[in-house]
Amino acid sequence: MSTARQVLERCVELDRLTATPPALQRVYLSPEHAGANALAGRWMEAAGMRTWQDAAGNQCGRHEGREPGLPALLLGSHLDTVPDAGSYDGMLGVVMAIAVAERLRETALPFALEVIGFSDEEGTRFGKALLGSQAVAGTWDEAWWDLRDAAGITLRQAYADFHLDPQRVGEAARRPEDLVGYLEAHIEQGPHLEAADRSLGYVTSIAGARRFRLNVIGEARHAGGTPYDRRRDALVGASEAVLLVERMSKEAGCIATVGRIEVQPGAVNVIPGRADLSLDLRAATDAQRDGLWTALRAEIERVCTARGLRLEVHETHTAPAMPCAPRLQEAVIAGIRSTGDDDPIGLWSPAGHDAMAIGLTTDVGMLFVRCHDGISHHPDEDVRERDVAAGLDALEAAVLHLARRVESETHA
Incomplete structure (x- = not known):
């Protein structure tokens, strides 16, 4: 053998x-x-x-x-x-x-x-x-x-x-x-x-890795009774954030992944009042990874502000x-x-x-x-x-x- x-x-x-x-x-x-x-x-x-x-x-x-x-x-x-x-x-x-x-x-x-x-x-x-x-x-x-x-x-x-x-x-x-x-x-x-x-x-x-939990905070309200101009939909804001993660990581030559989203209250007839996302960032160098994070956070905060949402950021892991x-x-x-x-x-x-x-x-x-x-x-x-x-x-x-x-x- x-x-x-x-x-x-x-x-x-x-x-x-x-x-x-x-x-x-x-x-x-x-x-x-x-x-x-x-x-x-x-x-x-x-x-x-x-x-x-x-x-x-x-x-x-x-x-x-x-x-x-x-x-x-x-x-x-x-x-x-x-x-x-x-x-x-x-x-x-x-x-x-x-x-x-x-x-x-x-x-x-x-x-x-x-x-x-x-x-x-x-x-x-x-x-x-x-x-x-x-x-x-x-x-x-x-x-x-x-x-x-x-x-x-x-x-x-x-x-x-x-x-x-x-x-x-x-x-x-x-x-x-x-x-x-x-x-x-x-x-x-x-x-x-x-x-x-x-x-x-x-x-x-x-790869140097950093991991985050992103909390997008909006307002839970009735899905039928709330007009669009009154909505503060956390999931829609989180969805924009996910698309930003993909686009900006590709442009930066880095790797970024949202592997989990949890929505509250999670009812079919309630506008999501909160969406929690995981974010995993990786790059060949710490400078590339950290540069992407700085730019990405600024863009996600801009989206949240425009939609009347609040962003909370918690770093859960870092490795050089x-x-x-x-x-x-x-x-x-x-x-x-x-x-x-x-x-x-x-x-x-x-x-x-x-x-x-x-x-x-x-x-x-x-x-x-x-x-x-x-x-x-x-x-x-x-x-x-x-x-x-x-x-x-x-x-x-x-x-x-x-x-x-x-x-x-x-x-x-």
């Missing part, structure tokens, strides 16, 4: 660990999370790695370098999913990392090689993404312990139920001096590689853009070139990744693998064996390229 075929079959094995069969859903600190860690741990052990589950529930494995105790190059991605997920977002990167570690088990590297399966990139259970990788980055926020899931269980209680000690979460943090960097292989989650008929691409930066380190981009590019692609494609990632969090403590780089039609967060996620095979070769070559660079720097 080819290594690529084995990788794909292991992704199928992980699919069986779901809370909602036949759909795939595996969330943080659940029995399915425990099962995925155990399965990945067995694969790591078979690859000759020393394994452990860290204090935040991340599954880890390590090959020592040419001497014990050297700083580590991390390879990995995440093992959790969104509801009704596909088979490859996150999981493919973990399984590919294990396969590359197995290929290199007898190679004397100038650094240790570690694989990490992050526990909560998606944030499905507690509404806060990147919990596993932020623990590793040492950026844990004590306020998160009070987060609750849909059943009312706090994150603190979920830790205890999973046999983790909340008081020890800091032990998951890695010191910058103990790391060489982090490389993550991931499906593209977009159509660009497929459109260019390329198996692989390298990531230049990961994370550029991939030049030396790791160079390693990934060299890896892709080793597969026969002489002119690798560089892409910025509109989707978030664990590399965003890890980039706060060490250099990061990412390898994108083509996925069918750019579909992700959906059961129709699909990758081809030949693209996975190319990705494995490229990731291995990237590690070896970085090893040569570290060697040269050591002897310079």
Whole structure:
């Protein structure tokens, strides 16, 4: 069996660990999370790695370098999913990392090689993404312990139920001096590689995101008895805002999405008195994203004023853009070139990744693998064996390229 075929079959094995069969859903600190860690741990052990589950529930494995105790190059991605997920977002990167570690088990590297399966990139259970990788980055926020899931269980209680000690979460943090960097292989989650008929691409930066809740406040009145010139219809104002979001984000070269609208009072014969919108803004740089937000807010406020509406804005999430380190981009590019692609494609990632969090403590780089039609967060996620095979070769070559660079720097 080819290594690529084995990788794909292991992704199928992980699919069986779901809370909602036949759909795939595996969330943080659940029995399915425990099962995925155990399965990945067995694969790591078979690859000759020393394994452990860290204090935040991340599954880890390590090959020592040419001497014990050297700083580590991390390879990995995440093992959790969104509801009704596909088979490859996150999981493919973990399984590919294990396969590359197995290929290199007898190679004397100038650094240790570690694989990490992050526990909560998606944030499905507690509404806060990147919990596993932020623990590793040492950026844990004590306020998160009070987060609750849909059943009312706090994150603190979920830790205890999973046999983790909340008081020890800091032990998951890695010191910058103990790391060489982090490389993550991931499906593209977009159509660009497929459109260019390329198996692989390298990531230049990961989108800086901001999320908002916009409350458009008008007046609820009788739908039949209120003339148009007396209406303060919050939904009509919100609808104009949605169209502005689409038009202005396209013009700015950014990505903006209204994913949810809730209307009050929600009766068929009552003019909406309030409309609450979610807004997700992403761009390759923070300056682009913030410039769009400034202009967009001004235009939405203008619409609201003209319609006699009031706008309330609440920022719910912010994450800075994370550029991939030049030396790791160079390693990934060299890896892709080793597969026969002489002119690798560089892409910025509109989707978030664990590399965003890890980039706060060490250099990061990412390898994108083509996925069918750019579909992700959906059961129709699909990758081809030949693209996975190319990705494995490229990731291995990237590690070896970085090893040569570290060697040269050591002897310079």
